[in-house]
Amino acid sequence: MSDATAAPSATKADPTGRDYGSSNGQVLLKVDGLVKYYPILGGLLRRKIGDVRAVDDVSFEINRGEVFGLVGESGCGKSTLGKTLIRLHPPTAGTASLDGEPIFEKRGKDLKRLRRRMQIIFQDPVGSLNPRMPVSDIIGEGLLAQAEKENGWGDRKVRDKRVGDFLEAVGLRRDYARRYPHEFSGGQRQRIGIARALALDPQFVVCDEPVSALDVSIQSQILNLLLDLRREFNLTYLFVAHNLSVVQYISDQVAVMYLGRIVEVADVQRLYSEPRHPYTVALLSAVPDPDPRVRKKRLVLKGDVPSPAAPPSGCRFHTRCWLREHLGNPENCVTDDPALREIGTAAGHRVACHYAERVSDAVVERAAALQPAIVADVAEEV
Amino acid sequence: MTLTVERATNVGPPAADVLLDVRDLRTYFHVMDGLVKAVDGVSFTIKRGETLGIVGESGCGKSVTSLSIMRLLDIPPGEIASGEIWLDGQDLLTLSPEEMREVRGNDVAMIFQEPMTSLNPVFTVGDQITEAVVQHTRMSKKEAWNKAIESLRLVGISNPERRVKQYPHELSGGMRQRVMIAMALSCDPKLLIADEPTTALDVTIQAQILELIRKIQDETDSALMLITHDLGVVAEMVEDVAVMYAGRIVERGTVEDVLVRPKHPYTEGLLTSIPSKGMRGSRLNVIKGTVPNPFNMPKGCNFAPRCPYRFEPCGAYDPRIEDAHPPDVACWLYTPAPGQTSAPRQSGPERQAGPMTTGAPT
Numbered sequence A: 001m002s003d004a005t006a007a008p009s010a011t012k013a014d015p016t017g018r019d020y021g022s023s024n025g026q027v028l029l030k031v032d033g034l035v036k037y038y039p040i041l042g043g044l045l046r047r048k049i050g051d052v053r054a055v056d057d058v059s060f061e062i063n064r065g066e067v068f069g070l071v072g073e074s075g076c077g078k079s080t081l082g083k084t085l086i087r088l089h090p091p092t093a094g095t096a097s098l099d100g101e102p103i104f105e106k107r108g109k110d111l112k113r114l115r116r117r118m119q120i121i122f123q124d125p126v127g128s129l130n131p132r133m134p135v136s137d138i139i140g141e142g143l144l145a146q147a148e149k150e151n152g153w154g155d156r157k158v159r160d161k162r163v164g165d166f167l168e169a170v171g172l173r174r175d176y177a178r179r180y181p182h183e184f185s186g187g188q189r190q191r192i193g194i195a196r197a198l199a200l201d202p203q204f205v206v207c208d209e210p211v212s213a214l215d216v217s218i219q220s221q222i223l224n225l226l227l228d229l230r231r232e233f234n235l236t237y238l239f240v241a242h243n244l245s246v247v248q249y250i251s252d253q254v255a256v257m258y259l260g261r262i263v264e265v266a267d268v269q270r271l272y273s274e275p276r277h278p279y280t281v282a283l284l285s286a287v288p289d290p291d292p293r294v295r296k297k298r299l300v301l302k303g304d305v306p307s308p309a310a311p312p313s314g315c316r317f318h319t320r321c322w323l324r325e326h327l328g329n330p331e332n333c334v335t336d337d338p339a340l341r342e343i344g345t346a347a348g349h350r351v352a353c354h355y356a357e358r359v360s361d362a363v364v365e366r367a368a369a370l371q372p373a374i375v376a377d378v379a380e381e382v
Numbered sequence B: 001m002t003l004t005v006e007r008a009t010n011v012g013p014p015a016a017d018v019l020l021d022v023r024d025l026r027t028y029f030h031v032m033d034g035l036v037k038a039v040d041g042v043s044f045t046i047k048r049g050e051t052l053g054i055v056g057e058s059g060c061g062k063s064v065t066s067l068s069i070m071r072l073l074d075i076p077p078g079e080i081a082s083g084e085i086w087l088d089g090q091d092l093l094t095l096s097p098e099e100m101r102e103v104r105g106n107d108v109a110m111i112f113q114e115p116m117t118s119l120n121p122v123f124t125v126g127d128q129i130t131e132a133v134v135q136h137t138r139m140s141k142k143e144a145w146n147k148a149i150e151s152l153r154l155v156g157i158s159n160p161e162r163r164v165k166q167y168p169h170e171l172s173g174g175m176r177q178r179v180m181i182a183m184a185l186s187c188d189p190k191l192l193i194a195d196e197p198t199t200a201l202d203v204t205i206q207a208q209i210l211e212l213i214r215k216i217q218d219e220t221d222s223a224l225m226l227i228t229h230d231l232g233v234v235a236e237m238v239e240d241v242a243v244m245y246a247g248r249i250v251e252r253g254t255v256e257d258v259l260v261r262p263k264h265p266y267t268e269g270l271l272t273s274i275p276s277k278g279m280r281g282s283r284l285n286v287i288k289g290t291v292p293n294p295f296n297m298p299k300g301c302n303f304a305p306r307c308p309y310r311f312e313p314c315g316a317y318d319p320r321i322e323d324a325h326p327p328d329v330a331c332w333l334y335t336p337a338p339g340q341t342s343a344p345r346q347s348g349p350e351r352q353a354g355p356m357t358t359g360a361p362t
C-alpha cells in the first residue's frame, strides 16, 4: 500500500495547505443557538420524564477551507453537534446555514441535494462498513442514491470509475474495489470510509474521531491524508476528537465543549498558548507529554462530569472549577450562567467564564501551590 | 536465525532484589489458520518497588505477556510454549492452579482496560471487594467489608459507605476504574500490573487515575508494570520502558534514554508519528506499511519491510535483543551483524526538546 503522499495533489508546495485555510475568512457554515435534547423516557407508560441536554445553545462559524476542531470529554455533545448539523438528527431549536442556505428547513429533493454536500467520517472503521458488501458497493451505494442526470452516477460504469478514482485518492489500489471490509487493516478501512464520504463531492465533512481507534503510526497516515484531501477537494472540516495534540496539529480554529456548551473558542495557536477558560487550562495540563524532559504540573480536576440531564446551575463547570475555588468561591458562578464573550486583544477569542481575565495570574499562583487532588465525586449526585 | 550458538541461560531463581524475572517467554495461539506466536521470546526483570512500562502497537503482544504472567490465558487456544516467570522467588509456570490463585490474590494484582468487563454486574461493589479480601486473607466478612470501605476511601471515592452498596453500572468509567484499583490494592500486592488502565477514560479522569496509581505505588512500594500505547503516559509514570514489536522486545532502557534518544528505528518512527507543537504545518512522519502478518513473518528483521534504515544484513539475519551488545536494542545498526566487525551506529539520534503545549504550568 502506498502512503498518503501518493494521493494526487496539484499543488505540493505547502504540503499541509495551511495558506489555503486562511481563505479570506469567508464563512461556509454558520450555526446559531443550536439546541439538541434527547428525551428521557421513564415510568410504566414510558412517558417523557426529562431531557438529556446534549447540545444546549451553541453558536459558531466555520470559514471555507478551514479545519474547525472540537474537543471535550466523553458525553459533552460533540458527536450530537456534528450529526445534528448534517441532519442525521433533527435539532430541538436553532438555525444553521451552509453557504448561506438554511440547513434545517430543507425538505424532499432539496434535502437530498444538501445531504450530498455534507458528509461524515466515523470513528469506528470496522462498525461503519457493511461486512457483506464489496468496497465497490460500499462506496457506490451513496453515489447511486445521489444519482442525477448531470452527474451520471446512475450508470454503473461511471460509478465504478469514480470508486476507483477515490480509492486511489485515499492511497488504495483501484482493484481493492472487489474486496470485502474484513480483508483490510484498520487504517485501510478508515481510508475506505474517507473515500466513501468524499466520492459524493461534499463541501463540508464532519470527521467524528476519525483517528481515535488507530495506532499512532496509522493515525499519522490518516491525518496527512485528510490534510491532502482538504486541499485537493476544497473541503471544510469539523474535526471532532478528544486527543488534544491531534486537534492542535490539524485545526485552524478550536472550540472546547463542556456539558453541551462551547466554553472557549479561538484560533488554534491562541487557544493552546493562552487558554482563558479554567476548563481548557485543566484539559491542556492533563495531556501527558511523551518528552520526559518536560515536567508539567497538573491542574487535576476534581470529580466527574455531571450528567447532561441535570447540568449544574449557573456556570456548568462550577462543580469542578479550580479557579472558582482559588477565588474564594464567588457566588455568581453558582447563580449566573456566563455568556460566551469576546475577551482580550485577539479577535475571535471567546470564553464563557465570569473570571476569564483572572485565569493567567491564577494559573501561576496555583502552580506554585499545586496539590494533587484525588477526591473523586463531588459532583455526581443525580 | 540467531547469531550466537548458545546463550548462557540463567539457572534457578534470580537475585533477591528482583521481584519479577521473565525469561524467554513464548506464548502461542493455535488458531484455524495456523500458529500465532503472540509472544516470541520475551525477557525482562522488574526489581522490588520499581516501575516498567511496556509500549507498542495493537497486537504486538502486550496483553498476552501480562496474561501469561497472571496465568489467565485461555488454554487452548493459547499455550505457554516455553519460558520461566519468576515472581518473588518461585517460577509461576510450575505452580498448580490452586497455588496460582493464591499468588494472584496476594502477590500480584491486575487492573484491566475496561473495568466493566472485569467487575461482576450483579454484585455490589462492596460484595466484590469483600469477596476478594476474604478469599485472600483470614479476615471475617465484617472485617473485610470495613476493609472494602477503607480501600474505596484510599482511592479517593467520597462517601464510600454509600458507594459499597452500589452496582458497577451505577458508577462512571473513572469511578469503576477506581473500584478496580481498590480491589487490586485490598490485598497489598507486591506487583501491580496495569493493562491500559486509562485508555478508555477522558484526559481529566486519566490524570486523576494516574495520579492515584502513582501515589499508591509510592506509598505501598509495590512494583508496577504499566502497559500502554500512550508514550506520554509512559514518560510520566515509569522509570524503565520496553518497546515491543511483533511479539518481541526490540528496545529497552530508561525512559530518558528510550524516549529522548531512541535507538530502534521503530521507536523513532513511533515518536515522530505523534503530532506535537513543532510539527504544525509540516507533514507527520509515517511508518509505512503495516505490522507483519503473523502467519507470514518477514525473513531477517521483523521490522525490515517498514524500516527506512534497512541495509544488507537486515533481510538475512534476525536481530535479537538477547544477543545484542549493549543489550538494549535489537537492530543491526548497533550490533555488528554476522560477518561484520563493526556496527554503523553507537547511539540514537537525539530528539529536539520542547513541550507540546500550553498555557498550563510547567
Ligand SMILES: Nc1ncnc2c1ncn2[C@@H]1O[C@H](COP(=O)(O)OP(=O)(O)OP(=O)(O)O)[C@@H](O)[C@H]1O
Pocket (backbone or CB within 6 Å): A038, A039, A052, A053, A054, A072, A073, A074, A075, A076, A077, A078, A079, A080, A081, A242, A308
Ligand atoms: N440517541 C441518543 N439518545 C439519547 N441520548 C443520547 C443519544 N445520543 C447521545 N446521547 C446522550 O447525549 C450526550 C452527548 O452525547 P454525544 O455522543 O454527543 O457525546 P460526545 O461528546 O460525542 O461523546 P464521546 O466523546 O464519548 O463520543 C450524552 O449524555 C449521551 O449519552
Ligand SMILES: Nc1ncnc2c1ncn2[C@@H]1O[C@H](COP(=O)(O)OP(=O)(O)OP(=O)(O)O)[C@@H](O)[C@H]1O
Pocket (backbone or CB within 6 Å): B029, B031, B036, B038, B056, B057, B058, B059, B060, B061, B062, B063, B064, B065, B074, B077, B078, B229, B294
Ligand atoms: N485468544 C486468542 N486467540 C488467538 N489469538 C490471540 C488471542 N489473544 C491474543 N491473540 C493474538 O495475539 C497477538 C497479541 O495480542 P495482544 O492482545 O497481546 O496485543 P496487545 O499488544 O495487547 O494489543 P492492544 O494494544 O490492541 O491491546 C495478536 O496477534 C492477537 O490477535
Ligand code: SF4
Pocket (backbone or CB within 6 Å): A278, A279, A315, A316, A317, A318, A319, A321, A322, A323, A324, A333, A338, A352, A353, A354, A355, A356
Ligand atoms: S464562571 Fe466561575 S465556575 Fe465558571 S469557569 Fe469561570 S470561575 Fe469557574
Ligand code: SF4
Pocket (backbone or CB within 6 Å): B264, B265, B266, B301, B302, B303, B304, B305, B307, B308, B309, B310, B311, B314, B319, B330, B331, B332, B333
Ligand atoms: S535490523 Fe535493519 S531492518 Fe531491522 S530495525 Fe535495524 S536497521 Fe531496520
Ligand SMILES: [Mg+2]
Pocket (backbone or CB within 6 Å): A078, A079, A080, A208
Ligand atoms: Mg462522540
Ligand SMILES: [Mg+2]
Pocket (backbone or CB within 6 Å): B062, B063, B064, B195
Ligand atoms: Mg492489549
